[in-house]
Amino acid sequence: MQLTRTDLGQAYRKMRLIRTFETRVHAEAQAGRVPGSTHLYAGQEAVAVGVCMALNDCDYIVSTHRGHGHSIAKGCNVGGMMAEILGKETGTCKGKGGSMHIADLDVGMLGANGIVGGGPPLACGAALSAVTLGTGAVSVAFSGDGAVNQGTTAESLNLAMVWNLPVIFVIEDNGWGEATSSDFATAGSIVDRARGYGMAAHKVDGLSLSDVYESMVQAVARARAGKGPTLLHITTERFYGHFNGDVDTYRSAALKEDQRANRDCLIRLRTMLTEGGLLEAAELNDIDAEVEAEVETAVVAARAASEPDPANLTTDVYIHYGQGA
């Protein structure tokens, strides 16, 4: 399925929105306005956007600790997200979750996850719901390269095959599990691991939005047709350290410069659009300005919002928790 000019413009907007959002989160964190940890998605935008463009609103994603990009790509509101990250009561989760637990089931976003490897079993469950209830939905488990060495991932690959679930495992390989390289940490081939379960699996260039999108379209079609799960091993780049306090000394300055200059998915898309005559630089600049304003609005509102009332500390644990009911 070819992307139209309009699709590409929307993709660029989403990717730019993620990049700008993350840049601002970084700045807010540096300024001491983010109470907890954040794990920035900058550099990986083509993965989240390429994957989510192939999904419908009724489809599900489960995310990771590095989840802002997935959330934005699936349609979460950036105002709510920024407020959540700043720990405000207007946040997506009323300030109870923070960066690592942003979720919005109304857009099929089943939650970022603070546990590496926590998501794949949940995605199997969402896919089981789709099958049992006959909704036709598919689910996507975003995982990092670090998560492939968790038992939950291996178990989920197997269960998805055994139950023939409409689930797509998206392994976003940014080369680093926290501060340890995936070259060191992961034996063998991730694609071969999936194929060992008899699963369709492909390696994909995550710097190419269209490659990600096209491989996802195929995977989604397979899943919707009842042909079972697919694993996509998507290589990508992590621009920041593991978390906002990580000074990232384990990667050389030269590597990081090269990464920003030559392996930036957003620059690649922009170049492809302008050189291919699909969108003018001026149009893209307009998008950049609009996105900048949108994120600025989110930041201003988030800063101004109230902190959650301590009276709400004990709400939302249970739907009902009667004692001597």
Added chain:
Amino acid sequence: MGKKTFRAALNEALHQEMAADPRVVVFGEDVTGGTGGDGEQDAWGGAFGVTKGLLGAYGRKRVLDTPITESAFVGAAAGAALTGLRPVVEIMFVDFIGVCLDQVMNQAAKFRYMFGGKTRCPMVLRATFGAGARSASQHSQALYPLFTHIPGLKVVIPSNPSDAKGLLIQAIRDDDPVIFLEHKMLYDEAGEVSDQPFTVPFGEARILREGKDATIIAFGRMVGRAEEAARILSAEGIKISVIDPRTTSPLDTETILEFAEETGRVIVVDEASPRCGMAADIASLVAEQAFGALKAPIYKVTPPHTPVPYAPSLEDAYLPDAARIADTVRRSIAYKGKS
């Protein structure tokens, strides 16, 4: 009404709720048994036979065998519950929670709070627990304090067939994640159980008997042993109240405190390990909130702080029995305090 075993009561609850609500699905290891083989299908109906017959009634779309893969299928239950199903999953022995606790503790239990109250996770995790079957250290634990400790979970421990049915139906209809623990030595116990679907509310203790001299609070299989102790003591003229909280989360603190106030002597019988267990929890509750009414220290009757042993002589010594409970009550009554 009819006499049914604990196992049959649970099976009836599952049948009735699956018939009533197409969103209820059952999965776990060997919940049917025989899948993929050329022999009998639904050969096991669960390792203890609790899910027998569901396959025939509701088919493989709603009754699914899983590989031996607790992390994947417990997590799948949490994900399915988030997205519209009401899964009832079976962990064959609660001891196996060690390989999948993350999916319970960090996922299912926390969704609603982390996500700002916007989600519901109506899953039931059924598991067998308890000592007495000569199953040794990895198949005999009473881990309910572990779950009780985790906000977001509800924890249910039926002690008799009727409660087993009513509490399981409540668990399936409940919109929060519920850990439902079945003592494996109770499966063959029989009792009167209504044929109709009914619920037993959570957080409402059952009062088995009322007596003015002391209160015994007991859980699961220990409820029967507390009753036995009360009968022994009754013959000696000592009148005991016996309370079965039935759920440890929520806990019916009101009833516990009421009886503590009335009798002034409290004995807690708990099959869980003594440290940070329910006995310790209830002792602290009573000490803090009914201190003035106490005529004696709160006594705990628990196993020693050891793993569950294998040999019958050791396992029998491990578990609290009626004689030990009765002795402890006598000790409470004999307590004079400082003069």
